Amino acid sequence: MVESRQNIxxxxxxxxxxxxxxxxxxxxxxxxxxxxxxTDGVFQVKPGSLxxxxxxxxxxxxxxxxxxxxxxxxxxxxxRLTPAGAARLGEEREGWTHLVSTIGLVLEAS
Amino acid sequence: xxxxxxxxxxxxxxxxxxxxxxxxxxxxxxxxxMVVDEKVQGGMSADDARREALMELGGTEQVKTEVRQSRHxxxxxxxxxxxxxxxxxxxxxxxxxxxxxxTLALGIGANTALFSTVNAALIRxxxxxxxxxxxxxxKTTDGVPNGSVSRLDYFDLRDAATxxxxxAAYVPHRVTVTGEAAPEVVGLMFATWNLFSVLxxxxxxxxxxxxxxxxxxxxxxxxSHALWQRRFGGAPGAIGRTVFVDGEPRTVIGVVPAGFRxxxxxxxxxxxxxxxxxxDRQRDSHSLRLVGRLAPGATLAQxxxxxxxISQRLELQYPDSNSxxxxxxxxxxxxxxxxxxxxxxxxxxxxAMVLLIACGNVAGLLLARSQxxxxxxxxxxxxxxxxxxxxxxxxxxxxxxxxxxxxxGVGLAxxxxxxxxxxxxxxxxxxxxxxxxxxxxxxxxxxxxxAGLAVGVVPAFRATLRQPWEQLKTTSRxxxxxxxxxxxxxxxxxxxxxxxxxxxxxxxxxxxxSQLTAVDLGFxxxxxxxxxxxxxxxVYPTPDERSAFFAALMERIEALPGVERASGIxxxxxxxxxxxxxxxxxxxxxxGYGEGLYALTRFAMPGYFETMGIPILEGRGIEDIDTxxxxxxxxxxxxxxxxxxxxxxxxxxxxxxxxxxxxxVVGVVANAQLDGVRADFPEAVYMxxxxxxxxxxxxxVRTESDPLLVADPIRDILREMDADVVFSRPRSMTxxxxxxxxxxxxxxxxxGLLAGIALLLTAIGLYGVLAYHVNQRIGxxxxxxxxxxxxxxxxTLVVDRGLRMVGAGLVLGVTLSLFGTRLVQxxxxxxxxxxxxxxxxxxxxxxxxxxxxxxxxxxxxxHVNPVEVLRKE
Numbered sequence: 001m002v003e004s005r006q007n008i009x010x011x012x013x014x015x016x017x018x019x020x021x022x023x024x025x026x027x028x029x030x031x032x033x034x035x036x037x038x039t040d041g042v043f044q045v046k047p048g049s050l051x052x053x054x055x056x057x058x059x060x061x062x063x064x065x066x067x068x069x070x071x072x073x074x075x076x077x078x079x080r081l082t083p084a085g086a087a088r089l090g091e092e093r094e095g096w097t098h099l100v101s102t103i104g105l106v107l108e109a110s
Numbered sequence: 111x112x113x114x115x116x117x118x119x120x121x122x123x124x125x126x127x128x129x130x131x132x133x134x135x136x137x138x139x140x141x142x143x144m145v146v147d148e149k150v151q152g153g154m155s156a157d158d159a160r161r162e163a164l165m166e167l168g169g170t171e172q173v174k175t176e177v178r179q180s181r182h183x184x185x186x187x188x189x190x191x192x193x194x195x196x197x198x199x200x201x202x203x204x205x206x207x208x209x210x211x212x213t214l215a216l217g218i219g220a221n222t223a224l225f226s227t228v229n230a231a232l233i234r235x236x237x238x239x240x241x242x243x244x245x246x247x248x249k250t251t252d253g254v255p256n257g258s259v260s261r262l263d264y265f266d267l268r269d270a271a272t273x274x275x276x277x278a279a280y281v282p283h284r285v286t287v288t289g290e291a292a293p294e295v296v297g298l299m300f301a302t303w304n305l306f307s308v309l310x311x312x313x314x315x316x317x318x319x320x321x322x323x324x325x326x327x328x329x330x331x332x333x334s335h336a337l338w339q340r341r342f343g344g345a346p347g348a349i350g351r352t353v354f355v356d357g358e359p360r361t362v363i364g365v366v367p368a369g370f371r372x373x374x375x376x377x378x379x380x381x382x383x384x385x386x387x388x389x390d391r392q393r394d395s396h397s398l399r400l401v402g403r404l405a406p407g408a409t410l411a412q413x414x415x416x417x418x419x420i421s422q423r424l425e426l427q428y429p430d431s432n433s434x435x436x437x438x439x440x441x442x443x444x445x446x447x448x449x450x451x452x453x454x455x456x457x458x459x460x461x462a463m464v465l466l467i468a469c470g471n472v473a474g475l476l477l478a479r480s481q482x483x484x485x486x487x488x489x490x491x492x493x494x495x496x497x498x499x500x501x502x503x504x505x506x507x508x509x510x511x512x513x514x515x516x517x518x519g520v521g522l523a524x525x526x527x528x529x530x531x532x533x534x535x536x537x538x539x540x541x542x543x544x545x546x547x548x549x550x551x552x553x554x555x556x557x558x559x560x561a562g563l564a565v566g567v568v569p570a571f572r573a574t575l576r577q578p579w580e581q582l583k584t585t586s587r588x589x590x591x592x593x594x595x596x597x598x599x600x601x602x603x604x605x606x607x608x609x610x611x612x613x614x615x616x617x618x619x620x621x622x623x624s625q626l627t628a629v630d631l632g633f634x635x636x637x638x639x640x641x642x643x644x645x646x647x648x649v650y651p652t653p654d655e656r657s658a659f660f661a662a663l664m665e666r667i668e669a670l671p672g673v674e675r676a677s678g679i680x681x682x683x684x685x686x687x688x689x690x691x692x693x694x695x696x697x698x699x700x701x702g703y704g705e706g707l708y709a710l711t712r713f714a715m716p717g718y719f720e721t722m723g724i725p726i727l728e729g730r731g732i733e734d735i736d737t738x739x740x741x742x743x744x745x746x747x748x749x750x751x752x753x754x755x756x757x758x759x760x761x762x763x764x765x766x767x768x769x770x771x772x773x774x775v776v777g778v779v780a781n782a783q784l785d786g787v788r789a790d791f792p793e794a795v796y797m798x799x800x801x802x803x804x805x806x807x808x809x810x811v812r813t814e815s816d817p818l819l820v821a822d823p824i825r826d827i828l829r830e831m832d833a834d835v836v837f838s839r840p841r842s843m844t845x846x847x848x849x850x851x852x853x854x855x856x857x858x859x860x861x862g863l864l865a866g867i868a869l870l871l872t873a874i875g876l877y878g879v880l881a882y883h884v885n886q887r888i889g890x891x892x893x894x895x896x897x898x899x900x901x902x903x904x905x906t907l908v909v910d911r912g913l914r915m916v917g918a919g920l921v922l923g924v925t926l927s928l929f930g931t932r933l934v935q936x937x938x939x940x941x942x943x944x945x946x947x948x949x950x951x952x953x954x955x956x957x958x959x960x961x962x963x964x965x966x967x968x969x970x971x972x973h974v975n976p977v978e979v980l981r982k983e
Binding site: 027028029046047048049051052053055056070072074075076077 | 133134136137138140141143144145147166167168172173176177179180
């Protein structure tokens, strides 16, 4: 069942990124740091999974990248949520809630 | 999911991969510098910060690979990369590429050309509406199909059968057309009025036949589109105009669509008249071919059983004429293709085998090259390229090469088609013309890709087989090479085997050809010109006038310089076969159907036998004294004399010929092949053409040198005698005899050519393997020479190896041939498919070629300079 667990994790990462971007447009490092910060360092998003996810989602049309200046005057690629991405976030959230409640039912069964 | 960005992204990934790569580099760089910024702010030195940031990143390359693979079109992307790499490689080694592409292009081209022919004859539909409902019909005798149906039998079948929507009959003929333009001889088809409605072809101008066109005295004619253009300039006013067909005026009622062809090359269609000719009252006078369209829902099997029932009824009703007689119905297309099927299948199989041999050579070349690329592959494996990826790349390389070869092959196919395939027997006119249509092109692409897989798969797996460390630590040359040499030897063995099969196959056909040319024709075809001349019955109404015309013509032709003798005959041997009548001695009852003796019936002019070189054995030939007023005479062939008058002198006796009054036998001549080179029909009777009042004759002119030289002078004479008479299609008798064998001739030539190519490719393959082998063992040979091995010993080493491959291939090939020659059996004539001489010759020939291929590598081995070799080591 390794495969399905990976899928859940992958899906989770997409959801976390989309959620993060729904608050404000952000560059890669910003997203990574934000997730770390919110989850108290439980989730550390490595560039090896962050960038593939960003590029994939950009290709899907959920997020949109454009070049801008970072807070330290560095040139950086900022990502922003598209309407399609917002819709996707809604779906993901629903799916997640459903998953959690289902797993909850299993765990609470006696 | 939004489709547009997805497509855009994929497209971008494919087309703008450079830009994406650059952007990704930038993005990662900015990420890195921001991480460094963070760490420096946290109090780290710039250098330490950068090092740590890089470690956290975990290798830019890995990240980039991950990103690349996560994109849509990633597979396509790497495919594009493979393609570019393969193209670069092809251009980097132009010599290698040229050899591979040319070899395969020849093979693929030949296959494409032949397949286009097979496609036209056997796969594509004949160009008629709902062609699968069309059925061809002929007569059978004792169940064996043997030609035309009698008119009365046709009427009975047509009226009684319910399986047909329509059943038409036709018979081809040749006529002279005059009036309004220069006279010409064209094909004419007598057809029942419904021929075109059965075929569902409508005229492009005017109207088609109606039932009343068949009535006696009708004079309608349909003309071909070509004749319309030629004689009337395509004018619409041609409808209603008159053409003279063998002098008879006929009214043009319509024009058949351009390109319409059915069974014969025909320019005129004339309704079969429902006239009350004596010949039509005879149930045993057979002249018509049938074509029918099955009724909706009816099957060929139903039609067949219905026709069988009808013919059984006719047998009971008319036992004299119909005993043992039946109808044979078959799919029209199958009938049109006829014997061409077996030739085509044979050639297709042969061409496929040649491609196989070509693939063998290319696979050998790729194997040798992949040996040289082992270090490259090992290095890439060590750097983390998965084996699957490398195999895919190598396969891309070989398939790209075969696809390029395929494109070149299509060009070659056009050439092959023009050069050779036009000569192939393609069945009856009306079958689709071979063209390079989409089916053929798909075939070519499939064959190319298959060839690419076939030649690429072994080298690709071999090249990536070894563990990289193993590869990198050895010097590779000797140990790695051996396995690939074994593989290549196996390829050569297969090639030799296939070549033997082809050689034996073409050897058998060559034997057949020589048997056929050795057939005693019974006449001398050398220096003999033949062509037809037809005069109008209306201009020369009496037999006397007709024979006077031909006699005068002969006299003038014989006066031409270079002419030895000239005469004429109603039907030329070989060129115009059939027409056999029942013959029996006078005073005896007429034999029942299928019991008596049938003889080919011919009408000859004086001097015919002398001109043809047919020996007169007894009595005399047809002479000037056999005028219309004199007694009716007949000259019989030896076979008729033996059949009717065994042990008795036939001269002076009388013969009955079907419904004619008795003829007096005045001579016996030697048997001759009248019905075709392969025919077995020596019974013939010759009557006087003057007495028959013939209007159409084949001229036979014996010349001193090239017979074609007198064709134009004869035309001039005819023009002077009667401007409306045409000397049609003059050809030399040797050409006519060759034409009779032409299908076989072309097939034999093509097969011989293919076998030659196969042999050449095999020799090259064998040479390549041996040369490579010697090259690899050059060090060993040097040492052997240094320690005293004689040159002879080295020669034996190399030749022995070569001959072992050839030997194994020969054994395999001969074994295959024992079964494979069944394929050519249909085409053979008095040749045993297991003819030992052919087998021995093929084996000896291939053995000799194999030995020759060993010579150069062996010579090299013998002349290895030990000092040089050892210095290199």
